[in-house]
Amino acid sequence: MExxxxxxxxxxxxxxxxxxxxxxKRVRSLLEEQEAKILxxxxxxxxxxxxxxxxxxxxxxxxxxxxxxxxxxxxLVDQCKDVRMLARQEELRASDKRQQIDQGEQQLHxxxxxxxxxxxxxxxxxxxxxxDHVMEEETQRExxxxxxxxxxxxxxxxxxxxxxxxxxxxxTATVQAAQHTADVDGGAAGDDSxxxxxxxxxxxxxxxxxxxxxxxxxxxxTQHARNLLQSGLVFAVHTTEGRSRHAIISFEDDRLYLHCxxxxxxxxxxxxxxxxxxxxxxxxxxxxxxxxxx
Numbered sequence: 001m002e003x004x005x006x007x008x009x010x011x012x013x014x015x016x017x018x019x020x021x022x023x024x025k026r027v028r029s030l031l032e033e034q035e036a037k038i039l040x041x042x043x044x045x046x047x048x049x050x051x052x053x054x055x056x057x058x059x060x061x062x063x064x065x066x067x068x069x070x071x072x073x074x075x076l077v078d079q080c081k082d083v084r085m086l087a088r089q090e091e092l093r094a095s096d097k098r099q100q101i102d103q104g105e106q107q108l109h110x111x112x113x114x115x116x117x118x119x120x121x122x123x124x125x126x127x128x129x130x131x132d133h134v135m136e137e138e139t140q141r142e143x144x145x146x147x148x149x150x151x152x153x154x155x156x157x158x159x160x161x162x163x164x165x166x167x168x169x170x171x172t173a174t175v176q177a178a179q180h181t182a183d184v185d186g187g188a189a190g191d192d193s194x195x196x197x198x199x200x201x202x203x204x205x206x207x208x209x210x211x212x213x214x215x216x217x218x219x220x221x222t223q224h225a226r227n228l229l230q231s232g233l234v235f236a237v238h239t240t241e242g243r244s245r246h247a248i249i250s251f252e253d254d255r256l257y258l259h260c261x262x263x264x265x266x267x268x269x270x271x272x273x274x275x276x277x278x279x280x281x282x283x284x285x286x287x288x289x290x291x292x293x294x
Contacts, residue, residue: 093151
Protein backbone atom coordinates (compact mmCIF):
# COMPACT_ATOMS: atom_id res chain seq x y z
CA MET A 1 0.00 0.00 0.00
CA GLU A 2 1.45 3.35 -1.05
CA UNK A 3 1.83 6.19 1.50
CA UNK A 4 -0.80 8.92 1.60
CA UNK A 5 1.65 11.50 0.31
CA UNK A 6 2.22 9.37 -2.78
CA UNK A 7 -1.52 9.45 -3.48
CA UNK A 8 -1.54 13.25 -3.15
CA UNK A 9 1.45 13.61 -5.47
CA UNK A 10 -0.12 11.27 -8.02
CA UNK A 11 -3.31 13.24 -7.85
CA UNK A 12 -1.43 16.45 -8.57
CA UNK A 13 0.39 14.91 -11.52
CA UNK A 14 -2.67 13.29 -13.06
CA UNK A 15 -4.85 16.31 -12.55
CA UNK A 16 -5.83 17.80 -15.88
CA UNK A 17 -4.52 14.96 -18.07
CA UNK A 18 -5.64 15.36 -21.61
CA UNK A 19 -7.52 12.72 -23.51
CA UNK A 20 -4.53 12.24 -25.82
CA UNK A 21 -2.46 11.39 -22.74
CA UNK A 22 -0.31 14.51 -23.31
CA UNK A 23 1.12 16.42 -20.33
CA UNK A 24 -0.98 19.15 -18.83
CA LYS A 25 0.34 22.61 -18.04
CA ARG A 26 0.45 21.68 -14.35
CA VAL A 27 2.56 18.59 -14.99
CA ARG A 28 4.87 20.43 -17.35
CA SER A 29 5.29 23.18 -14.73
CA LEU A 30 6.21 20.63 -12.07
CA LEU A 31 8.69 18.92 -14.39
CA GLU A 32 10.25 22.23 -15.39
CA GLU A 33 10.55 23.21 -11.74
CA GLN A 34 12.22 19.89 -10.94
CA GLU A 35 14.51 20.28 -13.96
CA ALA A 36 15.58 23.74 -12.72
CA LYS A 37 16.37 22.29 -9.30
CA ILE A 38 18.43 19.49 -10.84
CA LEU A 39 20.29 21.95 -13.08
CA UNK A 40 21.00 24.15 -10.02
CA UNK A 41 22.30 21.09 -8.15
CA UNK A 42 24.50 20.19 -11.12
CA UNK A 43 25.79 23.77 -11.23
CA UNK A 44 26.61 23.60 -7.53
CA UNK A 45 28.40 20.30 -8.07
CA UNK A 46 30.46 21.82 -10.85
CA UNK A 47 31.34 24.84 -8.71
CA UNK A 48 32.42 22.66 -5.78
CA UNK A 49 34.31 20.39 -8.17
CA UNK A 50 36.10 23.42 -9.62
CA UNK A 51 37.05 24.54 -6.10
CA UNK A 52 38.30 21.04 -5.29
CA UNK A 53 40.29 20.93 -8.54
CA UNK A 54 41.89 24.25 -7.65
CA UNK A 55 42.57 23.10 -4.09
CA UNK A 56 44.00 19.81 -5.36
CA UNK A 57 46.32 21.73 -7.68
CA UNK A 58 47.38 24.02 -4.83
CA UNK A 59 48.10 21.15 -2.45
CA UNK A 60 49.95 19.26 -5.17
CA UNK A 61 52.10 22.34 -5.69
CA UNK A 62 52.79 22.51 -1.97
CA UNK A 63 53.79 18.86 -2.03
CA UNK A 64 56.23 19.49 -4.86
CA UNK A 65 57.65 22.50 -3.05
CA UNK A 66 58.03 20.41 0.09
CA UNK A 67 59.81 17.69 -1.87
CA UNK A 68 62.13 20.30 -3.32
CA UNK A 69 62.78 21.65 0.17
CA UNK A 70 63.46 18.13 1.44
CA UNK A 71 65.94 17.57 -1.38
CA UNK A 72 67.64 20.87 -0.61
CA UNK A 73 67.70 20.06 3.10
CA UNK A 74 69.21 16.67 2.34
CA UNK A 75 71.80 18.41 0.20
CA LEU A 76 72.43 20.74 3.13
CA VAL A 77 72.87 17.77 5.46
CA ASP A 78 75.35 16.21 3.02
CA GLN A 79 77.24 19.50 2.78
CA CYS A 80 77.28 19.74 6.57
CA LYS A 81 78.84 16.29 6.72
CA ASP A 82 81.53 17.42 4.28
CA VAL A 83 82.11 20.55 6.34
CA ARG A 84 82.37 18.44 9.49
CA MET A 85 85.06 16.35 7.80
CA LEU A 86 86.81 19.57 6.80
CA ALA A 87 86.73 20.68 10.44
CA ARG A 88 88.18 17.32 11.49
CA GLN A 89 91.02 17.66 9.00
CA GLU A 90 91.79 21.15 10.26
CA GLU A 91 91.70 19.85 13.84
CA LEU A 92 94.25 17.16 12.94
CA ARG A 93 96.51 19.70 11.22
CA ALA A 94 96.39 21.96 14.27
CA SER A 95 97.05 19.00 16.57
CA ASP A 96 100.10 17.99 14.52
CA LYS A 97 101.53 21.51 14.66
CA ARG A 98 100.81 21.75 18.38
CA GLN A 99 102.81 18.57 18.98
CA GLN A 100 105.71 20.00 16.95
CA ILE A 101 105.63 23.21 18.97
CA ASP A 102 105.45 21.15 22.15
CA GLN A 103 108.57 19.20 21.11
CA GLY A 104 110.35 22.45 20.33
CA GLU A 105 109.44 23.77 23.77
CA GLN A 106 110.87 20.65 25.38
CA GLN A 107 114.12 21.16 23.45
CA LEU A 108 114.26 24.76 24.65
CA HIS A 109 113.85 23.59 28.26
CA UNK A 110 116.71 21.13 27.67
CA UNK A 111 119.13 23.72 26.27
CA UNK A 112 118.09 26.11 29.05
CA UNK A 113 119.31 23.60 31.62
CA UNK A 114 122.49 23.08 29.60
CA UNK A 115 123.18 26.83 29.54
CA UNK A 116 122.65 27.04 33.30
CA UNK A 117 125.10 24.18 33.92
CA UNK A 118 127.92 25.37 31.61
CA UNK A 119 131.15 25.18 33.66
CA UNK A 120 133.75 26.40 31.17
CA UNK A 121 134.20 28.87 28.34
CA UNK A 122 134.40 26.10 25.75
CA UNK A 123 131.30 24.42 27.11
CA UNK A 124 129.52 27.77 27.22
CA UNK A 125 130.28 28.48 23.56
CA UNK A 126 129.08 25.07 22.48
CA UNK A 127 125.93 25.44 24.57
CA UNK A 128 125.19 28.89 23.17
CA UNK A 129 125.66 27.59 19.62
CA UNK A 130 123.31 24.66 20.27
CA UNK A 131 120.75 26.96 21.88
CA ASP A 132 120.86 29.34 18.92
CA HIS A 133 120.22 26.44 16.55
CA VAL A 134 117.27 25.14 18.62
CA MET A 135 115.77 28.63 18.93
CA GLU A 136 116.14 29.21 15.20
CA GLU A 137 114.30 25.96 14.43
CA GLU A 138 111.58 26.78 16.94
CA THR A 139 111.16 30.29 15.56
CA GLN A 140 110.77 28.84 12.09
CA ARG A 141 108.13 26.39 13.30
CA GLU A 142 106.23 29.20 15.02
CA UNK A 143 106.29 31.35 11.90
CA UNK A 144 105.07 28.43 9.80
CA UNK A 145 102.31 27.81 12.33
CA UNK A 146 101.15 31.42 12.34
CA UNK A 147 101.22 31.43 8.53
CA UNK A 148 99.17 28.21 8.31
CA UNK A 149 96.48 29.02 10.85
CA UNK A 150 93.75 29.90 10.66
CA UNK A 151 92.97 28.51 7.24
CA UNK A 152 90.76 31.24 5.77
CA UNK A 153 88.73 28.94 3.51
CA UNK A 154 88.07 26.45 6.31
CA UNK A 155 86.99 29.05 8.86
CA UNK A 156 84.67 30.90 6.46
CA UNK A 157 83.14 27.64 5.25
CA UNK A 158 82.57 26.41 8.82
CA UNK A 159 81.04 29.71 9.90
CA UNK A 160 78.61 29.84 6.97
CA UNK A 161 77.67 26.19 7.42
CA UNK A 162 76.90 26.73 11.11
CA UNK A 163 74.80 29.81 10.33
CA UNK A 164 72.78 27.91 7.72
CA UNK A 165 72.39 24.91 10.04
CA UNK A 166 71.18 27.09 12.91
CA UNK A 167 68.69 28.81 10.60
CA UNK A 168 67.42 25.43 9.39
CA UNK A 169 67.03 24.20 12.97
CA UNK A 170 65.13 27.35 13.96
CA UNK A 171 62.83 26.91 10.97
CA THR A 172 62.30 23.27 11.95
CA ALA A 173 61.47 24.30 15.51
CA THR A 174 58.95 26.82 14.18
CA VAL A 175 57.26 24.17 12.03
CA GLN A 176 57.15 21.72 14.93
CA ALA A 177 55.64 24.38 17.20
CA ALA A 178 53.00 25.17 14.58
CA GLN A 179 52.15 21.49 14.19
CA HIS A 180 51.91 21.12 17.97
CA THR A 181 49.59 24.14 18.19
CA ALA A 182 47.40 22.76 15.42
CA ASP A 183 47.20 19.36 17.13
CA VAL A 184 46.43 20.81 20.57
CA ASP A 185 44.18 23.72 19.67
CA GLY A 186 42.63 22.53 16.42
CA GLY A 187 42.10 18.87 17.04
CA ALA A 188 43.12 15.96 14.88
CA ALA A 189 42.54 15.70 11.18
CA GLY A 190 39.02 14.68 10.40
CA ASP A 191 37.38 17.00 12.95
CA ASP A 192 34.95 19.69 11.89
CA SER A 193 36.59 21.98 9.39
CA UNK A 194 36.67 25.75 9.38
CA UNK A 195 33.05 26.96 9.49
CA UNK A 196 31.69 28.07 6.14
CA UNK A 197 30.72 31.43 7.65
CA UNK A 198 34.39 32.25 8.11
CA UNK A 199 34.98 32.25 4.36
CA UNK A 200 32.90 31.78 1.25
CA UNK A 201 35.04 29.28 -0.64
CA UNK A 202 37.75 26.69 -0.16
CA UNK A 203 40.28 29.16 -1.55
CA UNK A 204 39.16 31.83 0.91
CA UNK A 205 39.41 29.39 3.80
CA UNK A 206 42.89 28.35 2.74
CA UNK A 207 43.86 32.03 2.53
CA UNK A 208 42.47 32.58 6.02
CA UNK A 209 44.48 29.67 7.39
CA UNK A 210 47.63 30.76 5.57
CA UNK A 211 47.26 34.36 6.82
CA UNK A 212 46.84 34.16 10.62
CA UNK A 213 44.99 36.95 12.36
CA UNK A 214 47.22 39.64 13.86
CA UNK A 215 46.58 42.29 16.49
CA UNK A 216 46.68 45.02 13.84
CA UNK A 217 43.84 43.24 12.02
CA UNK A 218 41.72 43.63 15.15
CA UNK A 219 42.68 47.27 15.51
CA UNK A 220 41.73 47.94 11.91
CA UNK A 221 38.77 45.54 12.00
CA THR A 222 39.64 44.14 8.61
CA GLN A 223 37.08 42.00 6.80
CA HIS A 224 39.14 38.93 7.63
CA ALA A 225 38.99 39.87 11.33
CA ARG A 226 35.25 40.59 11.18
CA ASN A 227 34.55 37.21 9.55
CA LEU A 228 36.46 35.35 12.26
CA LEU A 229 34.90 37.42 15.06
CA GLN A 230 31.40 36.85 13.75
CA SER A 231 32.12 33.12 13.57
CA GLY A 232 33.35 33.08 17.18
CA LEU A 233 36.83 31.95 16.16
CA VAL A 234 39.02 34.60 17.82
CA PHE A 235 40.49 33.78 21.22
CA ALA A 236 43.00 35.37 23.57
CA VAL A 237 45.42 32.86 25.06
CA HIS A 238 47.14 33.17 28.42
CA THR A 239 49.85 30.71 29.44
CA THR A 240 51.32 30.36 32.94
CA GLU A 241 53.47 27.50 34.20
CA GLY A 242 52.79 25.52 31.05
CA ARG A 243 49.00 25.84 31.45
CA SER A 244 47.05 27.62 28.71
CA ARG A 245 43.59 29.11 29.09
CA HIS A 246 41.53 30.86 26.44
CA ALA A 247 39.08 33.75 26.38
CA ILE A 248 36.86 34.41 23.40
CA ILE A 249 36.99 37.88 21.82
CA SER A 250 33.62 39.00 20.48
CA PHE A 251 32.47 41.93 18.38
CA GLU A 252 29.21 43.47 19.49
CA ASP A 253 27.74 46.93 18.97
CA ASP A 254 30.87 47.95 17.03
CA ARG A 255 33.02 47.14 20.05
CA LEU A 256 35.48 44.38 20.88
CA TYR A 257 34.91 42.45 24.09
CA LEU A 258 37.26 40.11 25.91
CA HIS A 259 35.40 37.42 27.86
CA CYS A 260 36.59 35.45 30.88
CA UNK A 261 39.29 32.82 30.73
CA UNK A 262 38.16 29.23 30.49
CA UNK A 263 39.74 25.80 30.35
CA UNK A 264 38.21 24.48 27.18
CA UNK A 265 39.42 23.16 23.82
CA UNK A 266 39.40 25.56 20.93
CA UNK A 267 37.11 24.94 17.95
CA UNK A 268 38.57 23.84 14.66
CA UNK A 269 39.85 26.81 12.67
CA UNK A 270 40.20 29.06 15.72
CA UNK A 271 42.89 31.73 15.75
CA UNK A 272 44.64 32.90 18.91
CA UNK A 273 46.32 36.09 20.07
CA UNK A 274 48.73 36.38 22.97
CA UNK A 275 47.43 38.86 25.54
CA UNK A 276 49.58 40.74 28.04
CA UNK A 277 49.79 39.70 31.68
CA UNK A 278 48.31 42.99 32.95
CA UNK A 279 45.10 42.44 30.98
CA UNK A 280 44.65 38.77 31.72
CA UNK A 281 45.35 39.18 35.48
CA UNK A 282 42.08 41.08 35.98
CA UNK A 283 39.64 39.25 38.28
CA UNK A 284 37.10 38.21 35.66
CA UNK A 285 34.09 36.09 36.51
CA UNK A 286 32.32 33.83 34.04
CA UNK A 287 29.69 36.49 33.49
CA UNK A 288 32.20 39.30 33.09
CA UNK A 289 33.45 40.79 29.90
CA UNK A 290 35.66 43.83 29.37
CA UNK A 291 35.84 46.15 26.43
CA UNK A 292 39.09 46.19 24.45
CA UNK A 293 40.24 49.63 23.42
CA UNK A 294 41.92 49.44 20.02
